[in-house]
Amino acid sequence: MATLTLSNVEKKYPNGHHAVKGFSLDVGDGEFIVLVGPSGCGKSTVLRMVAGLEDITSGTVSIAGEVVNDLAPKDRNIAMVFQNYALYPHMTVRKNMAFALSLRGTPRAEIDARVQKAAKALAIEELLERKPGQLSGGQRQRVALGRAIVRDPQIALFDEPLSNLDAKLRVATRAELKALHQRLKTTSVYVTHDQEEAMTLGDRIVVMSNGLVQQVGTPIEVYQRPANRFVAAFVGMPPMNFVEGHLRDHAGIQFEGQGLSLSVPAVHAPNLAAHVGKPVVLGLRPQSLSVSAPSVDTWNATIQVIEPLGDLMDLTLDAGGCRIVARTPLNGSFSAGQTVGVIPHQGAAHWFLPGEFGRRIGEG
Numbered sequence: 001m002a003t004l005t006l007s008n009v010e011k012k013y014p015n016g017h018h019a020v021k022g023f024s025l026d027v028g029d030g031e032f033i034v035l036v037g038p039s040g041c042g043k044s045t046v047l048r049m050v051a052g053l054e055d056i057t058s059g060t061v062s063i064a065g066e067v068v069n070d071l072a073p074k075d076r077n078i079a080m081v082f083q084n085y086a087l088y089p090h091m092t093v094r095k096n097m098a099f100a101l102s103l104r105g106t107p108r109a110e111i112d113a114r115v116q117k118a119a120k121a122l123a124i125e126e127l128l129e130r131k132p133g134q135l136s137g138g139q140r141q142r143v144a145l146g147r148a149i150v151r152d153p154q155i156a157l158f159d160e161p162l163s164n165l166d167a168k169l170r171v172a173t174r175a176e177l178k179a180l181h182q183r184l185k186t187t188s189v190y191v192t193h194d195q196e197e198a199m200t201l202g203d204r205i206v207v208m209s210n211g212l213v214q215q216v217g218t219p220i221e222v223y224q225r226p227a228n229r230f231v232a233a234f235v236g237m238p239p240m241n242f243v244e245g246h247l248r249d250h251a252g253i254q255f256e257g258q259g260l261s262l263s264v265p266a267v268h269a270p271n272l273a274a275h276v277g278k279p280v281v282l283g284l285r286p287q288s289l290s291v292s293a294p295s296v297d298t299w300n301a302t303i304q305v306i307e308p309l310g311d312l313m314d315l316t317l318d319a320g321g322c323r324i325v326a327r328t329p330l331n332g333s334f335s336a337g338q339t340v341g342v343i344p345h346q347g348a349a350h351w352f353l354p355g356e357f358g359r360r361i362g363e364g
Contacts, residue, residue, distance in 0.1 A: 002064035002077075002154035002187055003029050004050065009059035011045050011211075019045045021211040023059070030185040032178075034202035036192055037234070042211040043191045047157050050189060051080050063154055079148035080157040083164060085140045087132040087147075093119075094128040097147045111150075118146040121180060138169040145177065149184065158190040162197065174200060195235050199223070207231050214357070228359045229352045232283050238314055241289070241324040243282040244354065247275050255282050259320030260299050265346045271362020272351060281358060283350035289326035290343040291315060291334070298341025303334060317342060 004027035011020040020042040027033050035043035048054040052073035060067050068076050087096050101111045119125045122142045132140055162170045198205045199219040207214045215227040226232035232240045245257015253264040294300045301319035315326045351361040
């Protein structure tokens with residue numbers, strides 16, 4: 001195991017595309033870091049620069065305190081698991097897992113012991129004499145994980161390794177991967193566009209957009225205190241609702257926007273006082289909205305779409321032209337076209353400056 005440090009790393013391509021901009025991150029020994037963001041945000045490019053598969057335009061990558069910018073991939077003592085498994089089809093599972101160790105000249109007895117140990121950890125012992133074409137997608141992915149594990153790398157890199165699996169198998173393999181990391185404690189960097197994967201797997205997550213780091217923190221920190229509107233929208237399902245408007249001071253600070261109003265709780269008022277009279281964006285997660293009969297004390301809204309989710313349901317609502325989503329307990333009495341009352345939980349409100357990347361205001 002080892003630490004990993006990226007200091008002001010940049011990647012510019014000859015065509016002028018600036019894929020990664022000033023990326024800095026310290027990964028602790030044994031930590032599991034997840035890079036998450038939309039396609040094209042630069043997360044896989046960062047991973048490939050750590051692996052040595054992409055040249056670094058500027059900045060440094062250090063493993064265990066040693067700058068590795070000029071080291072070949074084979075000399076970095078890393079292992080990488082790819083989205084497409086990258087298994088040798090003519091080799092058995094055993095030979096696939098042993099191949100890198102054989103190239104190093106590792107003694108046969110040690111190779112066998114490592115392969116057996118990894119196969120047991122991944123529950124693929126009975127597959128060792130099969131070839132990849134005889135395996136399911138989930139089994140092949142576990143073989144790819146095993147091939148990384150047997151190398152006993154300083155750093156393990158994962159490039160969207162579960163994206164080819166169906167939903168049920170993805171959840172099961174995700175749990176296996178987390179349990180495996182808890183046992184092995186290998187320093188790991190994992191790339192995904194799936195924010196649910198990021199939240200469940202990462203000790204910390206790094207949210208990226210347009211080549212820039214938007215926020216680094218534990219999953220709970222990022223969910224509860226998103227640094228800006230982009231992070232708030234990207235992390236959490238369903239996505240956060242946003243209402244654009246202004247703050248007014250009418251015997252207490254009030255938010256007014258898009259036909260909706262909200263009294264600002266006293267706990268938030270000191271942070272928002274400087275923004276009275278200025279445009280702001282109110283953010284409310286769907287879980288922070290209750291739905292009941294309409295009244296003078298609620299936001300009146302029309303149900304447009306009902307999506308049952310077992311014991312919960314998502315309601316897409318039109319509140320005076322503002323589209324919002326509420327996640328509530330399942331209620332069979334609701335129907336499309338019905339007028340309901342929406343009660344926002346004021347203490348759960350988030351406040352942002354305008355714009356896609358408008359920063360968070362205060363600590364509310």
